[in-house]
Amino acid sequence: MEHPDRKELIELENSLISRFIGGDAEAFAGLVDIYKDRVHQFILCILGPDREAEDIAQEVFIQIYKSLGAFRRESSFGTWAYSLTRNVCRRRLRDRGREAGLFSGDDGESGGEPRDAAPSVEIKFENEETGKIIRAAVDGLSPLHRSVIFLSCWEHLSYKEIAAALDIPIGTVRSRIHNALAALSTRLKPVLAEEKQP
Amino acid sequence: MKHLADEEFTDHLLGETAPGRRKETAAHLHACPACRSRLAALRAAASAVAAVPPAPVSADFTAKLMARIGEGEKAAPAEHIGIFSWPAPWKLVFAACALMLFAAAFFRPGGAPVPATSRILYLADGPATPVRLAGLVSPAQPGVEAKSGGIYFSDSCRTAGCGL
Ligand SMILES: [Zn+2]
Numbered sequence: 583m584e585h586p587d588r589k590e591l592i593e594l595e596n597s598l599i600s601r602f603i604g605g606d607a608e609a610f611a612g613l614v615d616i617y618k619d620r621v622h623q624f625i626l627c628i629l630g631p632d633r634e635a636e637d638i639a640q641e642v643f644i645q646i647y648k649s650l651g652a653f654r655r656e657s658s659f660g661t662w663a664y665s666l667t668r669n670v671c672r673r674r675l676r677d678r679g680r681e682a683g684l685f686s687g688d689d690g691e692s693g694g695e696p697r698d699a700a701p702s703v704e705i706k707f708e709n710e711e712t713g714k715i716i717r718a719a720v721d722g723l724s725p726l727h728r729s730v731i732f733l734s735c736w737e738h739l740s741y742k743e744i745a746a747a748l749d750i751p752i753g754t755v756r757s758r759i760h761n762a763l764a765a766l767s768t769r770l771k772p773v774l775a776e777e778k779q780p
Numbered sequence: 781m782k783h784l785a786d787e788e789f790t791d792h793l794l795g796e797t798a799p800g801r802r803k804e805t806a807a808h809l810h811a812c813p814a815c816r817s818r819l820a821a822l823r824a825a826a827s828a829v830a831a832v833p834p835a836p837v838s839a840d841f842t843a844k845l846m847a848r849i850g851e852g853e854k855a856a857p858a859e860h861i862g863i864f865s866w867p868a869p870w871k872l873v874f875a876a877c878a879l880m881l882f883a884a885a886f887f888r889p890g891g892a893p894v895p896a897t898s899r900i901l902y903l904a905d906g907p908a909t910p911v912r913l914a915g916l917v918s919p920a921q922p923g924v925e926a927k928s929g930g931i932y933f934s935d936s937c938r939t940a941g942c943g944l
Binding site: 647736741757771 | 786787789790791793794796821822824825826828829830831832833834835836837838841842844845846848849852
């Protein structure tokens with residue numbers, strides 16, 4: 583099932599890609615504007631808080647610029663772009679000497695609960711702080727859990743697309759989305775209860 | 781009563797339940813307050829996360845990026861014999877038209893005879909196969925010679941629809 587917002591987005595990005603391939607460089611800037619924050623967020627999901635996240639995002643878009651002519655549209659642009667982002671992050675980790683797997687520190691194939699690294703959420707919240715609290719709760723998940731949550735809840739990618747973007751089996755995608763949402767649901771219970779109040 | 785499996789909750793939430801399981805899942809949720817409550821909690825978490833905008837980049841991100849791309853293009857050395865940098869198709873069309881003008885002038889009636897091999901122009905491009913690019917137009921290929929007047933057009937010329 584395709585998310586309605588996503589259908590419009592795909593139409594827009596397809597038109598921008600066609601214009602770019604047709605020689606309109608401005609169309610590429612349009613694609614960047616659609617994806618810059620999202621690619622940046624995805625980098626933060628993979629790497630965690632990182633001073634170089636924005637620089638890495640620039641590198642991702644330069645890669646996209648160079649490779650877009652060869653993009654075969656066998657997947658959506660988003661899936662392709664996120665897969666490329668993952669590769670750039672992997673390279674960056676390798677350069678930093680962190681050769682271990684991209685999602686090292688995750689719970690592997692055991693299907694266990696996401697590690698709880700989030701600072702304990704105070705019960706007393708100001709409403710305007712809700713966004714920050716939710717973000718902190720997501721930050722507290724492992725890189726793999728953050729990544730599947732980002733690609734499913736934010737980006738509305740299908741299981742198949744998430745599996746392709748992260749290069750992991752669909753079964754892992756399913757179980758990690760559930761585990762991440764269950765953990766978030768527990769952590770955010772006080773916030774969500776407060777938000778429900780009139 | 782057998783409750784829904786963990787993954788079945790997210791399948792349902794994200795519209796990924798297999799068609800053959802949809803009726804059964806819906807019926808169970810209708811009948812089971814415990815599973816309904818679990819589903820509601822997961823849905824609330826998913827909605828909360830989706831409502832938070834992604835972490836923004838700096839305001840000058842796109843301008844900086846486009847400047848970097850521009851600099852990169854200027855600095856990048858030509859990787860092949862092509863006259864232009866690739867792959868913008870309008871450049872291909874332009875190249876083909878320039879080539880056509882050149883051909884018209886060079887091969888006009890009465891023009892000096894030139895050995896076929898020295899009249900070959902190459903358009904270095906991606907899609908053309910090495911065999912096509914390496915092929916020389918020679919009297920042994922009369923069809924090609926007659927059609928193109930000694931100029932060997934690449935696949936991209938055709939792709940660009942320049943009419944050549
Ligand atoms: Zn149940």
